[in-house]
Amino acid sequence: MITHKDIHNLKINNPVVTIGVFDGVHQGHLSILNKLVQVAKEKKGESVVITLWPHPRIVLNKDVHSLRLLNTIEEKKFLLSKTKVGHLIIIPFTREFANLTACEFIEQYLVEKIGVKHLVVGYNHQFGKDRKAGYDFLKECAQEYGFEIEKLDAKLVDNDSVSSTKIREFLTSGHLDYANKYLGYEYFITGNVVEGNQIGRKIGFPTANIKVPEPYKQIPRDGVYAVRIKLNGDSFHGMLNIGTRPTVSPTLKDKNIEVHIFDFNQKIYHQKITVSFVQRIRDEKKFNGLDELEAQLQKDKQEVLKIFYHA
Numbered sequence: 012m013i014t015h016k017d018i019h020n021l022k023i024n025n026p027v028v029t030i031g032v033f034d035g036v037h038q039g040h041l042s043i044l045n046k047l048v049q050v051a052k053e054k055k056g057e058s059v060v061i062t063l064w065p066h067p068r069i070v071l072n073k074d075v076h077s078l079r080l081l082n083t084i085e086e087k088k089f090l091l092s093k094t095k096v097g098h099l100i101i102i103p104f105t106r107e108f109a110n111l112t113a114c115e116f117i118e119q120y121l122v123e124k125i126g127v128k129h130l131v132v133g134y135n136h137q138f139g140k141d142r143k144a145g146y147d148f149l150k151e152c153a154q155e156y157g158f159e160i161e162k163l164d165a166k167l168v169d170n171d172s173v174s175s176t177k178i179r180e181f182l183t184s185g186h187l188d189y190a191n192k193y194l195g196y197e198y199f200i201t202g203n204v205v206e207g208n209q210i211g212r213k214i215g216f217p218t219a220n221i222k223v224p225e226p227y228k229q230i231p232r233d234g235v236y237a238v239r240i241k242l243n244g245d246s247f248h249g250m251l252n253i254g255t256r257p258t259v260s261p262t263l264k265d266k267n268i269e270v271h272i273f274d275f276n277q278k279i280y281h282q283k284i285t286v287s288f289v290q291r292i293r294d295e296k297k298f299n300g301l302d303e304l305e306a307q308l309q310k311d312k313q314e315v316l317k318i319f320y321h322a
């Protein structure tokens with residue numbers, strides 16, 4: 012997949028295009044992307060995904076404090092690169108861009124700069140200023156500018172349509188199994204290892220504290236999870252806790268993410284780490300001291316080990 016941030020002098024053969032935020036690159040998105048690749052092959056053209064970054068709410072300062080996204084732009088690029096899509100065009104979202112009408116966007120970007128020949132959209136696709144342009148409007152534009160268009164039905168999982176909103180709700184409510192099912196992969200976060208107070212080390216469970224640099228990244232519900240870890244190209248298993256560590260005084264004001272990596276005892280401060288959430292084990296709890304906490308962590312570890320090695 013070729014990533015383009017500059018769309019001047021693009022040379023794409025017979026572009027077959029889809030447009031969207033593609034937050035999560037979930038099963039619903041994959042049905043669109045698979046169709047995109049199929050049509051491009053049939054038309055002897057090239058498949059093109061167009062997305063915007065930064066997210067419009069960040070630029071327009073609209074409820075930014077509540078903005079939560081399943082993917083950072085780098086994670087989205089990684090997930091899209093695993094498909095058979097030929098090109099990813101990232102259009103910088105600015106206040107000037109936000110003022111474009113749907114007609115102006117189609118004419119200036121899709122037709123003049125990209126040369127769209129065929130447009131594939133999802134069942135609920137809306138775009139343009141205030142998201143007022145839907146499929147009927149696009150059909151009129153297709154006739155005017157001479158490109159083809161088709162709309163796909165919703166992707167269903169367990170007879171329910173897949174959406175990024177539903178996946179975020181599953182993650183915040185603790186239904187990780189449903190979130191992963193709708194995604195089609197294990198939800199993951201990437202961050203940097205930072206120094207903690209090393210209390211876990213004192214009770215035989217050293218942890219790596221993870222700082223997620225993007226404030227908008229969706230963090231799953233507080234609790235204990237079985238996770239897979241990617242670190243310096245190597246893979247590990249472990250268990251992760253999200254929460255405020257209520258057993259330890261003083262209780263943290265902000266959420267803390269810390270992972271205990273099985274059979275691992277290296278110092279990895281300031282290194283990049285990725286954790287994928289496999290299964291939610293339990294809620295975070297307050298225990299009567301570190302001895303009780305350690306006993307529970309031993310039980311958690313045995314449960315996680317069964318998930319990975321005795322499933």
